[in-house]
Amino acid sequence: MKEFDEYISIVNKAIENLKLPANPAGLYDPIRYTLECGGKRLRPVLALAACEAMGKDPMTAIHQAVAIEMFHNFTLLHDDVMDNADVRRGRPTVHRKWDEETAILSGDAMLTTSTMLLAIKAGENLASALDLFNGTAMNIYEGQQLDMDFEKRLDVSIEEYMEMIRLKTSVLLGCACGMGALMAQTPFETQLQFFNYGVNLGLAFQLQDDYLDTYGDPKTFGKAIGGDILNDKKTWLLIMALKEDQTGEVRNLIGSDVPAEEKINKVRAVYDRLGLPERIHELIRAYIDTAISCLDQLPIPPDARAFFIDLALKSATRNK
Amino acid sequence: MKEFDEYISIVNKAIENLKLPANPAGLYDPIRYTLECGGKRLRPVLALAACEAMGKDPMTAIHQAVAIEMFHNFTLLHDDVMDNADVRRGRPTVHRKWDEETAILSGDAMLTTSTMLLAIKAGENLASALDLFNGTAMNIYEGQQLDMDFEKRLDVSIEEYMEMIRLKTSVLLGCACGMGALMAQTPFETQLQFFNYGVNLGLAFQLQDDYLDTYGDPKTFGKAIGGDILNDKKTWLLIMALKEDQTGEVRNLIGSDVPAEEKINKVRAVYDRLGLPERIHELIRAYIDTAISCLDQLPIPPDARAFFIDLALKSATRNK
Numbered sequence: 001m002k003e004f005d006e007y008i009s010i011v012n013k014a015i016e017n018l019k020l021p022a023n024p025a026g027l028y029d030p031i032r033y034t035l036e037c038g039g040k041r042l043r044p045v046l047a048l049a050a051c052e053a054m055g056k057d058p059m060t061a062i063h064q065a066v067a068i069e070m071f072h073n074f075t076l077l078h079d080d081v082m083d084n085a086d087v088r089r090g091r092p093t094v095h096r097k098w099d100e101e102t103a104i105l106s107g108d109a110m111l112t113t114s115t116m117l118l119a120i121k122a123g124e125n126l127a128s129a130l131d132l133f134n135g136t137a138m139n140i141y142e143g144q145q146l147d148m149d150f151e152k153r154l155d156v157s158i159e160e161y162m163e164m165i166r167l168k169t170s171v172l173l174g175c176a177c178g179m180g181a182l183m184a185q186t187p188f189e190t191q192l193q194f195f196n197y198g199v200n201l202g203l204a205f206q207l208q209d210d211y212l213d214t215y216g217d218p219k220t221f222g223k224a225i226g227g228d229i230l231n232d233k234k235t236w237l238l239i240m241a242l243k244e245d246q247t248g249e250v251r252n253l254i255g256s257d258v259p260a261e262e263k264i265n266k267v268r269a270v271y272d273r274l275g276l277p278e279r280i281h282e283l284i285r286a287y288i289d290t291a292i293s294c295l296d297q298l299p300i301p302p303d304a305r306a307f308f309i310d311l312a313l314k315s316a317t318r319n320k
Numbered sequence: 321m322k323e324f325d326e327y328i329s330i331v332n333k334a335i336e337n338l339k340l341p342a343n344p345a346g347l348y349d350p351i352r353y354t355l356e357c358g359g360k361r362l363r364p365v366l367a368l369a370a371c372e373a374m375g376k377d378p379m380t381a382i383h384q385a386v387a388i389e390m391f392h393n394f395t396l397l398h399d400d401v402m403d404n405a406d407v408r409r410g411r412p413t414v415h416r417k418w419d420e421e422t423a424i425l426s427g428d429a430m431l432t433t434s435t436m437l438l439a440i441k442a443g444e445n446l447a448s449a450l451d452l453f454n455g456t457a458m459n460i461y462e463g464q465q466l467d468m469d470f471e472k473r474l475d476v477s478i479e480e481y482m483e484m485i486r487l488k489t490s491v492l493l494g495c496a497c498g499m500g501a502l503m504a505q506t507p508f509e510t511q512l513q514f515f516n517y518g519v520n521l522g523l524a525f526q527l528q529d530d531y532l533d534t535y536g537d538p539k540t541f542g543k544a545i546g547g548d549i550l551n552d553k554k555t556w557l558l559i560m561a562l563k564e565d566q567t568g569e570v571r572n573l574i575g576s577d578v579p580a581e582e583k584i585n586k587v588r589a590v591y592d593r594l595g596l597p598e599r600i601h602e603l604i605r606a607y608i609d610t611a612i613s614c615l616d617q618l619p620i621p622p623d624a625r626a627f628f629i630d631l632a633l634k635s636a637t638r639n640k
Contacts, residue, residue: 027465078428082421101402101468104424105461108398108431112457115435118452126446128440135433141425145347148421 001052001303004311010058014066020113030094030106031113034073037089041178043139044069046311050180050194053304061183064129067117069178071133074110075140075172077103082148109139122197127181136175143168150234154242154254161239162203170202193297197308200291202286209282210235212319214268220319226264236280241270281316288316321372321623322632327365330378340433350414350426354393354627357409363496364389366631370500370514373624381503384449387437388496391453394430395460396490397423402468431457435487446588448502463488464491471556474562474574481559482523490522513617517628520611524604525635530555532639534588540639546584556600585615599637608636 002010015035020028045066048058079085080093081103087093095103115133122129136140144166150156177198181191190222213228214237232254241250250270253263271277291312322330335355364385368378397407400413400425407413415423435453442449470476484578497518501511504532533548534557548555552574562568570590573583591597611632615625 024462024465024469027461032341078424082424104398104402105464105468108428109458109461111428111431112454114459115450116454119447119454124448126450127439130435130446130450134432134436138429138436140342141347141429144425145344148425149344149346219638295531 001049001301001306002058004045004307006039007048007058010048010062011041011044011065011069014062015069018066021033026098026102027106027109029111030077030098030102033097034077034094034106034110035070037073037091039069039073039089041069041071043172045185046176046198047180048146049081049304049307050177051184053298053300053307054181054184054186054190055185056215058180061180063117063120064122064179064183066174067114067133068179070110070117071114071137072172074114075144077107077110079144081107082144110289122183125182125185129179132175132178132182136171138169139167140169143171147288151232153211153234154251155235156239158236158239158243161234165206166199166203169206170199173202173205174198191299193294197294197312199293200287200294201312201315204287204291204312207236207284207287208316208318210237211277211284214264214271216319226260226268228314229264229267230260237271237276238267240276240279241267241274244274245270256308284316288312321369321621321627322378324365324627327368327378328361330368330382330528331361331364331385331389334382334597335389338386344562346418346422347426347429350397350418350422351430353417354397354414354426355390357392357393357411359389359409361389363392363492366493366496366501366518367503369430369627370497371504372500373618373620373627374501374510375503376504378500381500383437383440383501384442385496386505387434388492388499389455390430390434390437390493391457392429394434395464397427397430399464401427402464433499440502445502445505450501452495452498452502456491459487459491463491470626471552473554474571476554476559478556478559478563481554481556486519486523486524489526491520493522493525494518495577510618513614517611517614517618517632520607520614521632521635524607524611524632527600527604527607528636530557531538531597531604534584534591535597536639546580546588549584549587550580556603557591557596558587560596560599561587565590604636608632 012122018035020031022028047061047065047068051061052058076088077094080088081095081100085093086096091097093103098139106233115130118129118133119126143164143166145170150160150164175198178191178195179193186194210228213235215227216225218225227233228238232238238250245251247270250267252268256263260267292309295308298305300308338355340351354538367381367385367388371381372378373599397414400408401415403418405413406416410419413423414426422506435450438449438453439446463484463486466480470480470484495516495518498511498515501514506514530548533555534546536545538545547553548558552558558570567590570587573587575633576583578586612629615628618625620628
């Protein structure tokens, strides 16, 4: 197994080597901009690592890994349009830097390009890789639809929320792991265990995101704290508070015109009172434990096992 | 060969049989709405007909034909958002009936679904079918980008315009024909000839669209006459007029606040003075002739040849 940073270098080199056309510039420049925007490359790294863990040269899965990263970035591009976001990774979103039409069209081009990349040197794995990839994509759209539906409701249950984040963000991590195993010619049951590791990792990751948005340190987190509270975003924290806060204080703060800092402080105080920070971390640890237990089922060498355990533990404790 | 209407029935039945999920309704209802919106189904019909012309059961290509129709409708959905259109085929566009986020997301789901459909029973044709389909898709995005770029320019040449419509609208007709031939296990050179027939048909089709928008009969055309003129759309007619109108009258009418009916009449008068209606029809006939000459290269029986000639002639003379 390689170091995490080595996998990142391999991925970044492959992305640099994509050589997208120069023109029309209005179509391809935003794609370049999106891909160079400093992502963590977690998904393609998982694909390469899973491939190597199963005993194959990780380069066997490089095109599929880049396909997944291209697809991930396409979802961010379109999500930013749908959410009307101004900033992504510290830079203007594509629809602010260019315009909305550009963000839609370049996103479409990224989606098609990702399926083109998926097919490169896929050989006899092509049909399976497409099934996994396309099935994952449809899950993601369903998750995004649920997320949008939830905005209009105050009665979203925790079960519904967990299903939404499973679809919207976690299955792609599962797909990345499963794709690496697939390209390594692994039997389906083993691919599925890798997939399950990835999904559980993803659930832990998203819950940690929910936590950091309210409780993170602005200096390390990379974006303003409390955004979810200000946007009345149905996170795990808010849904639990809506369910358990007998005083109705959180309910009244939603959609209110209380000043920003006051709203963040008051909502966070309710979260504290309900012990939600501790409880969300219990849940995160449970998903990490489940992820690690998936590794137990995998016929992988100790250094590979250590790699994925390390990744899981870091996800649970990261602060950005 | 079957009658045109028979192919349409086969396509419509296959689309009815798609059985997309009911939920999330916000994701899938707009897809159903878009597909039931009364399209002419020209592209999937071309795919089935090309397959049958090459001696195979047209059902060999049914999933790929539906994939192309799904893709075509996805492009209309996203184009309508980018163009801010209110109406499509006499009904509200998806972003008016629902909202813009829905139009973007359901469109994305349609694009992924089209690649899933493409793979159904594709067998050993999968890689080639994907190449043809994805290459066509990228061409279409490039064409749409050029179309958007042209809005800001007054110096668009006829050559640039023809290249834009070739990419934006014609290659998809070429792809439909080529895909039918591909699924019939036709040698590549024959697929290419079918593809070329489709592209030339498409060029004739788009030029006839340009003509009808200004000169069509509102009762038969199905939409208001003169929309392109009012929107200063760079059509073949406008580009020729900008190039040849020595008086500068057309140039001055672009972006002016002259009342709608007067603008349409004045611009049309310049077109008439320059003989553009006759000249555009010369050009359309030339592309039809080229399309038909592509048929000469094809090892297809007389009834198949007659089918495609008939289709080409009808495209050149249609009034809606």
